Amino acid sequence: MRPTGPLGSHRRPSVVLATTAALLALGIAGCGPADPAAGPQPGGPASASTAAGAVEIRDPWVKAADKGMTAAFATLVNGGDTDVTVTGATTSVSPMELHEMTMKDGKMVMRQKEGGIVIKARGTHVLEPGGDHLMLMDLRQPVRAGDALTVTLTFGDGRTEQFTAVAKPFTGAQESYAPGHGAPMPSMSGQPTTSPAS
Structure with missing residues (x-):
């Protein structure tokens, strides 16, 4: 009961x-x-590497060019808690290098960026004309306004990340992406491509 x-x-x-x-x-x-x-629990080593890999690529674009050299630009945003280093870049239309513009003997010159491009933790790094950029060294085909190029970035930890950059004409900055025009540029690799005399 x-x-x-x-x-x-x-x-x-x-x-x-x-x-x-x-x-x-x-x-x-x-x-x-x-x-x-x-699987891995939050707060362990896996979450640190996930945070380190959070890179957002904003407003990517590439300067249109018929031949020779050109460059790609973007804003790189690191949403993680550790610095991230871009160590390389590739695209199907050209070999690529990481470049910077710097003053030498009173002139603006282009050179490879030693140590890669570092994006600080919770920071932003702008790739822009007159500054750091991704150099397309020897175009295998013209890059015309409106073309979409796929670029793959390689990071210091071996990860890769792709983005699409749309080509557009640009005449703003005075630096040059081909020998003989604008700022002097040291020979980077192979035979330099000369532009037609203007």
Whole structure:
């Protein structure tokens, strides 16, 4: 016979609470780190590498060119908690190098960027005419306004990331992406491509 009165009404909630607590304890134990299928837990080494890999590429574009050399630009945003270094870039239409513009003997010159392009933790690094950029060294085909180029970045930890840059005409900055025009440029690799005399 079921108990009634104050004693019975207090006993039932106690039993329900004890059963619920036991089920919760079993559920939590099943998802603990000891379960190999559960994968890496937040806060471990995996979350640090995930944060380091969070690079957003904003407003990418490439300067249109018929031949010789040109450059790609973008804004690189590091959403992670550690610095990220771009160590290389590739595209199907040209070999690529990481370049910077710097003053030498009172003139603006282009050179390879030693140590890669570093994007600070929670920071932004702008690739732009007159500054750091991704150099397309020897075009195998014209890059005309409206063309879409796929560029693959390589990072210091071996990861890669692709983005699409649309070509557009640009005449703003005074630096040049072919020998003989604008700022002097040292020979980077192979035979330099000369532009027609203007």
